[in-house]
Amino acid sequence: ATMPPLLSAIANAGRHGVLVKSAVVMERLGQADRVALDKTGTLTEGVPQVADIVPLESSGLSEDDLLALAAAAEHPSEHPLARAVVEAARSRGLRVPVASGFASTPGVGVIASVGGHRVAVGSPTRLHTTAPAAAEAEAFAGDAAAEAEAVAAAAELAGRLEEQGRTAVLVEIDGTPAGVLGITDRLRPDAAATVAALTVLTGTRPILVTGDNPRAAARLAAETGIGDVRAGLLPHDKVAAVRELERSGHRVLVVGDGVNDAPALAAAHTGLAMGRAGSDLALETADAVIVRDELATVPAVVGLSRRARRLVV
Ligand code: ADP
Ligand code: MG
Numbered sequence: 001a002t003m004p005p006l007l008s009a010i011a012n013a014g015r016h017g018v019l020v021k022s023a024v025v026m027e028r029l030g031q032a033d034r035v036a037l038d039k040t041g042t043l044t045e046g047v048p049q050v051a052d053i054v055p056l057e058s059s060g061l062s063e064d065d066l067l068a069l070a071a072a073a074e075h076p077s078e079h080p081l082a083r084a085v086v087e088a089a090r091s092r093g094l095r096v097p098v099a100s101g102f103a104s105t106p107g108v109g110v111i112a113s114v115g116g117h118r119v120a121v122g123s124p125t126r127l128h129t130t131a132p133a134a135a136e137a138e139a140f141a142g143d144a145a146a147e148a149e150a151v152a153a154a155a156e157l158a159g160r161l162e163e164q165g166r167t168a169v170l171v172e173i174d175g176t177p178a179g180v181l182g183i184t185d186r187l188r189p190d191a192a193a194t195v196a197a198l199t200v201l202t203g204t205r206p207i208l209v210t211g212d213n214p215r216a217a218a219r220l221a222a223e224t225g226i227g228d229v230r231a232g233l234l235p236h237d238k239v240a241a242v243r244e245l246e247r248s249g250h251r252v253l254v255v256g257d258g259v260n261d262a263p264a265l266a267a268a269h270t271g272l273a274m275g276r277a278g279s280d281l282a283l284e285t286a287d288a289v290i291v292r293d294e295l296a297t298v299p300a301v302v303g304l305s306r307r308a309r310r311l312v313v
Contacts, residue, residue, distance in 0.1 A: 017292025
């Protein structure tokens with residue numbers, strides 16, 4: 001017997017390096033008329049590197065101290081930024097202290113106890129308001145002015161790094177900013193070609209949905225030909241963006257890699273996860289997984305789906 005078109009399309013997708021989980025998914029891939037792409041780990045290689053280590057003068061820390069503390073808190077995290085921080089500490093041969101009581105908030109950052117101090121590492125705009133530091137803040141009420149000064153200095157520093165296209169990562173000790181790390185991540189070589197191919201296939205330029213800062217996001221959109229940028233999104237904001245598009249009649253294909261993308265991958269008409277750098281949660285939640293680490297497989301499977309559907313109907 002000859003194989004039904006959707007099954008042979010699944011086999012074909014497999015040869016392209018994409019694991020499509022069912023015939024229904026194979027059929028849906030070609031129905032998308034909007035594509036929403038995540039930034040870190042999806043359009044970029046997801047192997048970010050620490051380029052700048054800037055302790056605030058008020059912290060009294062050296063570059064190495066700041067990096068070692070950040071690496072201690074980031075050690076259990078699977079976020080690409082966390083791996084960059086840990087790798088930078090390792091390559092400098094730093095002794096990284098052991099952390100306890102680790103907790104992470106997708107799209108925000110991590111917090112852990114290091115040597116009796118609460119060390120938080122994450123988004124400069126989100127961390128300060130979200131870290132569970134209210135109790136500590138009370139205890140430090142006497143230092144309110146110094147605290148406010150450190151917050152302002154860190155914000156200025158982060159802004160400067162973001163203007164250079166860096167992702168700025170704030171390090172806080174006991175709720176007070178101690179320094180900022182600047183992280184760079186290379187664009188995937190096939191990012192612009194993929195955006196162009198998806199634009200032709202869907203008739204609309206793809207949308208960037210990212211938790212990263214608007215400055216770095218705008219820069220990347222200009223480099224790749226993306227038409228619509230939604231930056232500074234938390235996981236539930238990515239879901240809201242997808243739902244809004246689907247309410248107005250669109251079928252959205254979401255491509256992402258992170259724990260922070262899992263809710264949007266689940267909410268979308270179709271969710272595609274990047275396999276190599278992808279988090280376990282994203283791989284489980286997605287309808288299909290890009291096993292070979294090439295973004296250009298996305299338009300390829302959309303094309304396969306369209307051809308199979310023409311044979312089915
Ligand atoms: P994207 O949507 O581009 O993949 P994420 O939502 O994963 O980005 O992250 C958004 C922002 O949250 C990051 O730019 C960073 O500021 C912060 N962040 C999240 N997790 C971490 C972490 N483990 N370490 C440092 N920063 C983090
Ligand atoms: Mg990501």
